[in-house]
Amino acid sequence: MDTAIESLGVARIPSPLKHVQHVTDDECILYDSSARNVEQQIREGQTPVSFMKAGPRDFMYFDPSKLKCAVVTAGGLCPGLNNVIRAIVLTLYYSYGVRNVLGIRYGFQGLVPQYGHPILELTPKSVGDIAELGGTVLGSSRGPQSVEDMVDALERMNVGILFAIGGDGTMRAVSKICEGIRNRNAKISVIGIPKTIDNDISYMSRSFGFNTAVTVAAEVITAAHVEATGSPNGIGLVKLMGRRAGFIASYAALAKRDANFVLIPESDFDLEGPHGFLAVLEKRILDRKHAVIVVAEGAGQQYAHGEGTDESGNPRLGDIGIFLKEAIDEYFKGKGIELNLKYIDPSYTIRSVEATSDDAIFCTFLAQNAVHAGMAGKTNMVVGNWRDEYVYIPVDLVITGRKQVELDGKLWSSVLEATGQPSFKP
Ligand SMILES: Nc1ncnc2c1ncn2[C@@H]1O[C@H](COP(=O)(O)OP(=O)(O)O)[C@@H](O)[C@H]1O
Ligand SMILES: O=P(O)(O)OC[C@H]1O[C@](O)(COP(=O)(O)O)[C@@H](O)[C@@H]1O
Numbered sequence: 001m002d003t004a005i006e007s008l009g010v011a012r013i014p015s016p017l018k019h020v021q022h023v024t025d026d027e028c029i030l031y032d033s034s035a036r037n038v039e040q041q042i043r044e045g046q047t048p049v050s051f052m053k054a055g056p057r058d059f060m061y062f063d064p065s066k067l068k069c070a071v072v073t074a075g076g077l078c079p080g081l082n083n084v085i086r087a088i089v090l091t092l093y094y095s096y097g098v099r100n101v102l103g104i105r106y107g108f109q110g111l112v113p114q115y116g117h118p119i120l121e122l123t124p125k126s127v128g129d130i131a132e133l134g135g136t137v138l139g140s141s142r143g144p145q146s147v148e149d150m151v152d153a154l155e156r157m158n159v160g161i162l163f164a165i166g167g168d169g170t171m172r173a174v175s176k177i178c179e180g181i182r183n184r185n186a187k188i189s190v191i192g193i194p195k196t197i198d199n200d201i202s203y204m205s206r207s208f209g210f211n212t213a214v215t216v217a218a219e220v221i222t223a224a225h226v227e228a229t230g231s232p233n234g235i236g237l238v239k240l241m242g243r244r245a246g247f248i249a250s251y252a253a254l255a256k257r258d259a260n261f262v263l264i265p266e267s268d269f270d271l272e273g274p275h276g277f278l279a280v281l282e283k284r285i286l287d288r289k290h291a292v293i294v295v296a297e298g299a300g301q302q303y304a305h306g307e308g309t310d311e312s313g314n315p316r317l318g319d320i321g322i323f324l325k326e327a328i329d330e331y332f333k334g335k336g337i338e339l340n341l342k343y344i345d346p347s348y349t350i351r352s353v354e355a356t357s358d359d360a361i362f363c364t365f366l367a368q369n370a371v372h373a374g375m376a377g378k379t380n381m382v383v384g385n386w387r388d389e390y391v392y393i394p395v396d397l398v399i400t401g402r403k404q405v406e407l408d409g410k411l412w413s414s415v416l417e418a419t420g421q422p423s424f425k426p
């Protein structure tokens with residue numbers, strides 16, 4: 001696993017950041033938390049895999065007085081986007097004295113002239129109160145753009161550092177843009193800041209917006225429980241986001257311990273048959289007179305049947321929430337059992353809220369460390385959080401896979417323990 005960080009050149013300009021602790025490039029955080037694994041790697045003559053520690057460097061590659069930076073947000077919305085934008089602008093301005101920061105509108109569309117989106121000027125004043133707002137003040141979009149057009153725009157605007165805030169798709173775009181920059185031998189740094197409400201980016205212990213999403217989702221589970229216990233044979237069915245990963249559903253269920261069933265994309269389930277979900281649900285209703293079901297949007301796609309892909313190539317999912325609601329209603333009707341099912345889909349409500357303090361703090365750390373990396377001339381990398389430490393990770397490593405809930409791991413085992421749900425398989 002190559003964890004070396006690409007650099008535009010030697011950083012020679014002394015950093016103006018005097019009162020904070022600096023970090024050198026040879027300070028690293030071990031990838032593996034198991035001492036036994038690390039010892040074995042050393043015994044076998046390997047260098048244990050590690051990530052470069054994030055933080056301010058002694059020297060800068062860019063001269064702040066001449067530097068122009070740009071910020072772009074792409075992909076789906078996520079709580080905390082505005083916190084990151086604001087913290088990037090404030091760190092550039094106050095820590096490094098950079099006076100030129102551009103806001104690229106509507107994702108990568110903003111770098112392609114034919115869309116005609118105006119470029120925004122970002123100053124401490126213009127980003128003054130954006131942290132209380134949900135969404136992104138820059139706007140976002142999906143869909144690929146020509147790499148040549150985007151690199152042209154960066155060169156034309158004389159941008160030295162591009163901060164790209166987005167998910168796995170955005171990180172793939174960062175990799176392509178860096179390739180385009182390299183082919184032209186241009187001196188432009190691109191720094192990725194991982195955004196994913198689904199928490200599914202590889203090599204990231206955590207992503208911003210996730211804590212907020214779980215906090216709001218947990219409140220919705222409480223509402224579902226109130227509804228379920230409020231009428232005979234009540235069912236509260238909650239659909240949460242999570243296209244390929246069931247992290248929000250799993251953590252929200254653990255936060256409240258009111259969920260009796262958690263269905264996630266990673267864990268296949270049978271609907272029919274004596275061991276299937278409907279039969280198990282019937283037993284629960286007959287025994288306990290109520291049930292709370294939490295389903296991640298990417299679960300049960302063999303039943304919900306989505307079609308095609310969105311502009312970015314992500315699969316368009318079938319609506320498993322509506323599908324389950326109808327399947328459950330029909331099943332109990334067929335059995336002649338009274339049922340009171342309340343279906344709640346809070347997906348976009350959750351995505352649009354202001355970040356929790358915990359996420360807001362996290363956003364500040366990520367943004368500060370992104371700026372430190374860019375100023376030092378690092379590029380084609382992502383700021384990450386690995387086992388509670390801030391680190392720099394090559395983009396090309398991050399885009400090699402997607403993080404999912406491990407079915408033999410601690411999280412899922414804890415969910416199974418908390419719900420008592422079976423496997424829904426013979
Ligand atoms: N391989 C790629 N090359 C260039 N651009 C890409 C690539 N993959 C994704 N993108 C672009 O990155 C942006 C964000 O991607 P998307 O998947 O919508 O969201 P997210 O970044 O949240 O995963 C979109 O404009 C998309 O077209
Ligand atoms: O309706 P949209 O904007 O396509 O977003 C829906 C998707 O966005 C997400 O919240 C996050 O996905 P991204 O990583 O693509 O931003 C998914 O959970 C969800 O499937």
Ligand SMILES: [Mg+2]
Nearest residue numbers: 075167168169
């Ligand atoms: Mg994505």
